[in-house]
Amino acid sequence: MKHAILLVALCSSISFYGQGNGARGQGPHHDFSPEQMATLQTKKMTLALDLSAEQAAKIKTLFRERAKERMSKNQALKEKRATEEAKRPSSSERFQRANERLDREIAFQKQLGTILDGDQYEAWKKMRSREIGKKQKRWGLHKERRGDGKRHRG
Template sequence: MSKKIILIAIAFVTLQAVAQDKRKGGERGERKMMKNLSAEEIATLGSKKMTLELDLSTAQQAQVKTVLLAQATERKENMAEREKAKKDDDAKKPTKEEVLKMRNAKLDSQIAMKQKMKSILTAEQYEKWTKMQGKRMHKSKNKKERKANR
């Protein structure tokens, strides 16, 4: 009887480990794919996703794509700078002032994005977009918390 219980326990542990490996690989795989895309490709994908979610008009699609292209280009430049800094300074951590400066720049960028989207979208679309952003931020926060708990 105890051998059966032990075998069942081992089977559950094995299944749990395999399930976690698949989930991690999926997240990393998508992140790697997005990292390899150009800013134009990222903007196109983002505008198409928003078109599906918010039912954008053709004019809105073009405006959203322009905003997303500027955002993706800026993000790519920032990523390149961080990669260069990691290689040059032997992974030296940023100072408190640098972290504050980066966080302020990120928040300023988010505020500007909200203002641009508010001018492009209708009130109903904007409300739905803000809810989508909230869900995305909540999902991202949960991922960070799970990563920190490992």
């Protein structure tokens, strides 16, 4: 009997934990303001790269601008989805969005390169590649090869 009660308690706690808070896909900081997000990102980077106060202030400005832009784009996308029926964007729209995102990322990387010194910049690039790898692995985007040479998700 004790084992049955323990099993029920364990199963229910696992199912409650797995359900989360209902904010799927929004990340842990979805309700923070751009200023709060910029502050947290700057502090994390300051700890990781030992930034000076001047560097931290410049980077915080970059992160704040980036967060404001991201929030406005997300809001515009939500409004577009609400007004239109749920349709998949065309190939050219997806290409345009990806191209704009990469342009913004390149510009951000160049700005960051002017703020950080050489060693800090290389350390940031390593950190960034690890973060991207973790995200890809989490979302199943890493590529593995099957025996027949074709790629599959997995």
